[in-house]
Amino acid sequence: MFANLLVLLAVAELGLGTALVYAMFDPIRRGDTETITSIVEFARRMYRWIAVAIAGLGVLAVPLLPLLVRTDQRIEHLPAYLGLMVADVLAGYLLGAHRQLVLVADEKLYLARAYLTGFQVARSLVQIVVLITTSNFMMFLAVQLIATLAANLAIIRKTDSLYPHLRGRSRRRPSDPELSQSLFESVRAMFAYRIGGALMNQTDLVLISVLVGTATVGYYANYALIIGSMLGFTELLFAAVASSVGNLSAGGDQQQMRKVFDQLAMIAAWVHGAVCVVLLVAMEPFVSAWLGKDFVLDRWVLLAAVLNFYVYGAMLPVAAFRTATQMFMRTRYVFLVTAALNLVLSVVLGAQFGLAGILYATLLARLLTQVWFEPRVLFLHFLSGRPREYFGKQLLYALLIGLSYVIVRSLGAASGHAFDVPVVAVEAAAALIVPSAMFVFVLHRTVAFQGVRARIATVVGMS
Numbered sequence: 099m100f101a102n103l104l105v106l107l108a109v110a111e112l113g114l115g116t117a118l119v120y121a122m123f124d125p126i127r128r129g130d131t132e133t134i135t136s137i138v139e140f141a142r143r144m145y146r147w148i149a150v151a152i153a154g155l156g157v158l159a160v161p162l163l164p165l166l167v168r169t170d171q172r173i174e175h176l177p178a179y180l181g182l183m184v185a186d187v188l189a190g191y192l193l194g195a196h197r198q199l200v201l202v203a204d205e206k207l208y209l210a211r212a213y214l215t216g217f218q219v220a221r222s223l224v225q226i227v228v229l230i231t232t233s234n235f236m237m238f239l240a241v242q243l244i245a246t247l248a249a250n251l252a253i254i255r256k257t258d259s260l261y262p263h264l265r266g267r268s269r270r271r272p273s274d275p276e277l278s279q280s281l282f283e284s285v286r287a288m289f290a291y292r293i294g295g296a297l298m299n300q301t302d303l304v305l306i307s308v309l310v311g312t313a314t315v316g317y318y319a320n321y322a323l324i325i326g327s328m329l330g331f332t333e334l335l336f337a338a339v340a341s342s343v344g345n346l347s348a349g350g351d352q353q354q355m356r357k358v359f360d361q362l363a364m365i366a367a368w369v370h371g372a373v374c375v376v377l378l379v380a381m382e383p384f385v386s387a388w389l390g391k392d393f394v395l396d397r398w399v400l401l402a403a404v405l406n407f408y409v410y411g412a413m414l415p416v417a418a419f420r421t422a423t424q425m426f427m428r429t430r431y432v433f434l435v436t437a438a439l440n441l442v443l444s445v446v447l448g449a450q451f452g453l454a455g456i457l458y459a460t461l462l463a464r465l466l467t468q469v470w471f472e473p474r475v476l477f478l479h480f481l482s483g484r485p486r487e488y489f490g491k492q493l494l495y496a497l498l499i500g501l502s503y504v505i506v507r508s509l510g511a512a513s514g515h516a517f518d519v520p521v522v523a524v525e526a527a528a529a530l531i532v533p534s535a536m537f538v539f540v541l542h543r544t545v546a547f548q549g550v551r552a553r554i555a556t557v558v559g560m561s
Contacts, residue, residue, distance in 0.1 A: 120422075
């Protein structure tokens with residue numbers, strides 16, 4: 099729950115990073131190092147103020163901790179825990195955040211991800227040892243902070259070697275008035291997105307703690323950890339193509355943009371759909387074997403969590419094009435509406451149905467707002483084609499995933515929560531194979547499928 103609270107505090111970032119990345123696409127393409135340097139320096143100054151704001155919000159959150167953390171037993175050192183986690187967030191903003199922006203715009207984000215992933219793996223191993231040997235959560239968080247500092251310092255060294263003009267500090271600011279105005283307009287638009295997105299994506303655990311109880315947060319956190327890990331991997335894949343989409347958008351070829359979008363939409367549905375079937379099949383027996391039967395939640399809770407995962411994942415291509423086309427200037431308030439609707443529905447359904455009600459409230463809020471509104475705006479203003487074509491394809495993809503789940507279950511699913519390794523392993527393998535077979539069988543003649551196959555053949559041929 100602390101992690102979700104910190105994401106809410108980090109809303110102070112205001113969407114600055116997204117606006118500045120978009121602003122760097124053209125200078126990078128032209129090789130205009132002076133403009134790039136001035137934008138990065140502007141980002142450094144802004145992130146310094148953002149760090150101050152986050153630190154202040156963290157201090158203000160300390161008196162609210164007893165209201166947010168509801169447990170039968172008093173937890174010691176809560177303010178210290180929050181302080182270390184806030185320091186972890188501040189380390190990123192004060193050290194490497196402004197340097198990562200140029201990597202994103204230059205389609206080299208994978209370098210930062212490699213450093214971050216490597217240090218995260220090392221951090222996790224050390225944290226496991228700390229928990230086993232000392233059971234000291236304070237040391238656990240200290241290890242996390244040290245790893246964050248080390249990763250950001252490594253990123254700074256790498257960006258200095260790739261972009262020598264970024265070394266040291268500059269007092270230069272964006273000299274073009276139109277550029278400055280565009281940056282601030284984009285930041286204002288992204289501010290609404292950041293607030294709405296943070297409230298939408300990060301308040302569920304807080305609401306569960308307040309409405310149902312902190313103990314329930316612990317039970318659901320096990321599910322959220324597994325699903326979040328899956329989502330983190332798929333988000334990484336789509337983040338890797340976001341900058342390419344931005345450069346494609348700068349070219350203004352709507353037909354090519356439409357082809358790329360259709361391919362990404364199909365891949366998103368395919369990948370997230372297959373993962374959904376695996377989760378529905380294997381989550382309960384896995385949790386039962388991992389933690390015990392008492393930690394297995396109601397089936398309706400699992401279904402709600404998986405559906406939220408699928409809807410969020412299927413919207414990742416829209417999110418990529420939202421940034422690349424600056425569509426957020428037109429849809430800036432949709433997340434605020436979604437968040438407000440989610441809050442109302444969560445209170446109503448949470449009081450009636452508990453944990454499952456809160457999760458279904460999130461799903462309904464997305465479906466009633468973002469899921470139909472953003473794709474509609476994207477097609478009407480930025481892509482060639484009609485929105486109904488997109489929604490028709492999404493319905494087809496969802497039907498293929500649903501049918502795949504029915505087929506997998508009919509092949510002989512394990513009943514109850516018993517963990518039978520051979521049965522669950524076979525079922526999980528089938529859950530990956532069957533959706534893929536369905537997509538290939540039904541979609542192999544479509545333009546999107548042919549485009550993806552051609553790209554794969556090109557990559558394979560180059561290797």
